[in-house]
Amino acid sequence: MRESWRWFGPNDAITIEDVRQTGVPAIVSAMHHLRPGELWTPEEIARRQAEIRAAGMEWEVVESLPVSEAIKRQTGPWREHIATYCESLHNLAAAGIEVICYNFMPVLDWTRTDLAWPLPSGATCMRFDHLDFAAFDLHILARPGAHYPDDIAAAARERAEELGEEGQARLTRAILFGLPGEPEGLSLEKLQTELDAYADLGAEGLRAHLIAFLEEVVPVAERLGLRMCCHPDDPPFGLLGLPRVMSTEADYTAVLEAVDSPASGMTLCSGSLGARGDNDLPAIMRRWGHRVPFIHLRNVARDGTELPGSFHESGHLTGDVDMLALIEAILAEEARRHEAGRTDWNIPFRPDHGLDMSDDARRRAQPGYPLVGRHVGLAELRGAIAAMSR
Known part of the structure; x- marks a missing residue:
């Protein structure tokens, strides 16, 4: 399992020098200053690579190359946006970056009601x-x-x-916090306007648009040797009347079978999928591990079994996701890939989110992305992986 760390770029409150001290060899990053539908030029990509390489690491995973709302709704300049997306894929491939994470959530990237919920420990x-x-x-x-x-x-x-x-x-x-790294949030008025635009689409319509998008971009990605992977809905159930199409294993099965290519896969996010008790993460990894190019490891504690239900983000080895069983399934998949001669046998993962602790409050980093809390989570995962590997 290849360790990585999400870094939001030069404006991140956590510097690339801070990240270097965690010991990870790989960086997960994106062009958050560019809007969905804009081209990622070779110059922009090279600039970000240089910033990361100067600290002794490599940019190995893109998270995310965003899919515009126009593409999701198939309105306005959506065809032009797909053409631009494909050109960005060409530029990323030319730079040697092979794993591209994206999501197909309408309007909101992730949703929480409290960004700093107090725990008994003081974190x-x-x-x-x-x-x-x-x-x-x-x-x-x-x-x-x-x-x-x-x-x-x-x-x-x-x-x-x-x-x-x-x-x-x-x-x-x-x-309304919206996408991490976004320069601006949504107003209530803007949110309602965006919701209205999806009023008549429905889950089947959105899934059809996702499949249509993949039918255009996946052949390009396959020719370029890229591996695209869709992040699940967060949280994985309906909100605000918006359609959700990547919340369960059945959702992924429908999409991955519709566009059956090694270039189209799943970002297995244990925290997002784990917010539903009916998502068995180790089993999903065992069944779909051959189509998992990238993994987020975090944990959640659910308040009950209802859907939609309440939950909070917990320590990486505590909570309702059986993290050790999931790691075991990941290591087994890596062994199968290695035996089969796959060059992508070492699957990149990152410690996703983390508790704000110690001096994290002083740093005021992106909510969910503290330095100390994520480093603690990485250390816990690193120890578990080392022990289970041995």
Whole structure:
């Protein structure tokens, strides 16, 4: 398992010199200053590579080469955006970067209701509270057509009143935080406009658009020797009436079988998929490991079995995902690849998210991406991998 670290570039509160001290050889990065649909030029790619190489590491995984909302909806300049996406793939391949992570989530990249939920240890973590989210949806955004069971709706009204003006503002900021590395967030008005644009699409329509996108870009990626991998929905269930199409193993099966190519695969994110109790991560890795080019390892503690349900991000070896069983399945897949002579047998992974602890609060890095907390998670995973490998 090849260790890597997500770095958001020169504007990251965690410097590339900080990252070097973790001991990882590989960096996961992207051009967050470029908007979806813009071309990643050879010059921009070379500049980022030089910044990383100067610290003694290599940029080995792109996360993410973003898919524009126009492509997801098949509206406006979506065909031009696909052509640009393919040109960016050519430029990345020419630079020697082979693994390309992306997602197909409409509007919001990930959603939490609290970016600094306190734990008994004094550390903080990110949390999704279903009742808080319902309070936001019904009484802050006041989304037309929003519907919840009567008991949840009544409790959400009480929660909105308890939060008061300051609490509602804090909740709104957390939910609208958007994509990590984004220079700007969404306003409530902009969010509602984006939601309206998906009102008539539905899950089947969005899945069809994803498959159409892959039918265009995957042959290009295959010719270039690239491995594309789709990140799951986060959280992996419906929100705000938006369609979700990458939340379960069945979702991945439908897409990976529709575009059956070694260049099209899964970003196995144990935290995102693990927010659903019916996603068996070790089993998914055993069944689909041959189509997994990139892995996120993090853990979550679920409050119950309901969907949608509440959860918070836990330590990497604690929580409801059986991390040791998942690592065992990953190592078994690597052994199979090595025996088969695959050159991609050493699968890159990164410690995804982490608890904010020690002086992480002072650094004010991207929520979910602290230095100390992720380094602790990496150390735990590193030890588990070493022990199980031996």
